[in-house]
């Protein structure tokens with residue numbers, strides 16, 4: 001399935017998400033005919049529930065999602081069941097700006113999974129492969145917590161099965177955050193306690209666009225700061241972000257170098273080539289996800305789309321991950337419903353079952369591209385930024401605005417990963433804190449190293465070492 005075709009199909013059947021919920025259903029909504037488009041953007045969760053497709057499972061009114069303590073207890077039970085593989089850590093706390101450190105009663109908990117085999121691989125010199133799965137950015141999208149817990153339990157339960165899932169368990173370290181917005185989960189509100197949309201508050205743009213000032217930041221949003229610190233510490237190779245309220249998977253970018261409502265200088269095709277060097281991989285992986293969900297569901301279309309082509313979002317976590325850390329993030333909209341129960345088994349399990357295999361297969365694609373280590377001649381890891389430029393195109397100079405460059409940031413051991421599609425690439429490493437690379441025409445600076453690599457057709461990684469003086 002090509003992403004272009006998927007987009008066309010999506011657009012033919014449904015306009016952007018907020019207005020699309022009703023149209024998608026084929027069910028007449030009383031409010032729809034009279035509502036102006038501007039009003040539709042503001043539609044509430046109640047409206048979404050009222051207009052779900054006849055084929056969807058409608059939650060029992062008044063039955064709430066599991067209380068947050070039950071989600072947290074389930075995480076601790078998994079860690080207790082697999083003490084050699086998993087542990088629960090506190091990334092930070094939810095809360096409001098009045099409690100800048102967060103509210104201790106609202107921990108943002110992560111289940112960190114790393115098997116003894118995965119630890120041994122890293123100990124013997126393999127480049128770490130870390131992936132992240134996060135649910136419930138929006139507190140009224142509670143099903144993400146159950147889906148994340150299910151994936152965690154499935155992966156942990158794969159030990160000794162010889163399955164592909166065990167292969168994932170034995171090659172990657174996973175950080176699973178069922179509830180990123182604990183206040184919103186409990187209150188059944190989209191926003192955090194400070195009234196912040198946790199998927200609109202991350203810093204952007206990232207500097208390669210000209211003339212656009214950064215908008216909105218996560219300062220004062222403790223949930224966002226907790227996620228940001230974790231991302232900066234772990235250097236994830238991939239992140240999967242679980243939402244609900246629609247039914248699709250979206251890939252970078254959620255914005256394309258404009259302010260909200262602004263017009264772009266570039267077409268989407270230009271942005272794909274200039275601003276998403278791994279677009280072809282994102283498209284293929286997301287299309288595979290959609291196909292898997294469709295086959296598990298047995299009906300319906302689960303389109304793979306580009307975030308911006310869906311509707312404009314500034315300050316999303318996915319864009320921040322890719323723009324600031326070089327980590328591709330996939331946004332999965334699990335189900336058209338928000339604010340719905342996971343307590344009733346027939347409601348929760350249908351969505352969980354539909355996404356389980358698709359998520360496992362998507363997570364298993366993490367690490368496509370280049371991996372390596374930046375070190376001194378003495379073998380000491382050097383914290384660096386490693387950029388990849390296509391060799392075939394040569395150095396493109398400095399067009400305005402400067403294109404996005406695929407990159408990875410090393411961890412403290414100098415290890416890095418960059419998601420790249422097939423092709424010949426030049427990797428240039430620049431030690432953090434130096435000015436080795438300040439323009440596209442400077443390939444090797446005073447504290448830089450460069451090496452040419454070829455990424456194979458299957459997207460398997462090329463392993464490179466970059467030496468800095």
Ligand SMILES: [Zn+2]
Pocket residue numbers: 137138141199242243244245
């Ligand atoms: Zn959401």
